[in-house]
Amino acid sequence: MGVLNVTPDSFSDGGQLYQGAALSPSLLLKRAEQMVSDGAQLLDVGGESTRPGATPVSESEELDRVLGAVEALTRHVDAVVSVDTSTPSVMIESAGLGAGLLNDVRGFRRAGALEAASATGLPLCIMHMQGEPDTMQQNPQYDDVMSGVRDFFNGRLSACQAAGISQERIILDPGFGFGKTAEHNFQLLAHLGDLCLTEHPILVGLSRKSMIASVLDKAPEERVFASVALALMAVERGASIVRVHDVAATADALAMWSALPRSLDR
Secondary structure (H helix, E strand, O other), rough: EEEOOOOOOOOOOOOOOOEEEEEEEEHHHHHHHHHHHHHHOOOEEEEOOOOOOOOOOOHHHHHHHHHHHHHHHHHOOOOOOEEEOOHHHHHHHHHHHHEEEEEEEEOOOOOOHHHHHHHHHHEEEOOOOOOOOOOOOOOOOOOOOHHHHHHOOOHHHHHHHHHOOHHHHHHEEEOOOOOOOOHHHHHHHHHHHHHHHOOOOEEEEOOOOOOHHHHOOOOOOHHHHHHHHHHHHHOOOOOOOEEEEEEHHHHHHHHHHHOOOOOOOO
C-alpha cells in the first residue's frame, strides 16, 4: 500500500503534492502512477494529518482535499484506492467515487462512522490508537500493550457485527506509533505473529515512523532503509499489507523474501 497524503502538513511527505496552496492533480497522478509501477497494489489517500500533535481539519476541508483525489485516481490509476478517514461523509462520498477500502485510524469510533462504513459495503481497516492524534503521544501507558490492542480489536469486532458488517470485510492494524512509545512499538512488532493468528488480515504502517529515530538519529526522509527492514520483519511475522512511502525499495525487498523456498511444514 503506497501512501498518498493530500495534506500540507503530514509528518514525512506533507505538501509534496501541492503547487502553492492547492493540491496538484498532475503531481498526484504522477506519484500514484510511479507507485503502481513500483509495485503498489493499493493507494492510501489521506486528507487529515494524524501525526503526533496534529490539529484536526474541518469536514468541509477534508472533503475538498480527498474527493478530487479519489475521483482522479479511480479514473486513471490501476490500483485499489483506500481512503484514510474517520469522517462519515468522506466515507460515503469516497465510496460513491469508486474507493475500494476505508482505513480509519480511530477505528470507526466517531459518531456515525460505523454506520457509514456499513452502508458503503466496502472492506474496512480498523486501527488501534490510544487517545487522539493531538494527545496520543503524551505519556501513553499500558499494563500490556499486546493485551490492550487485542481487547480493543475484540470490542470493535463486536461493534462491527452489531452494525451488520461481516467479518470477511475487516482488516486490522495495530497502530504503530499511535499512542505508543518506541518500546511499545517494538514489543508489538516482536509479537505481531500472535495478532496474525486471527482470521483477519493484518495491515501495518511502520514506514519512516519515529520508532526508527529511537534507534537511529535520522530525519524521516533518511529512514528508508530502516523502514524497508521493518516492513520485511512485519511480513515475516504474518502481516498481509504494508503501508509505505517507499514502494520500490519495499517491493524489491519483499520480492527477495518471496523467492525463498518455504519448508513444507511451515
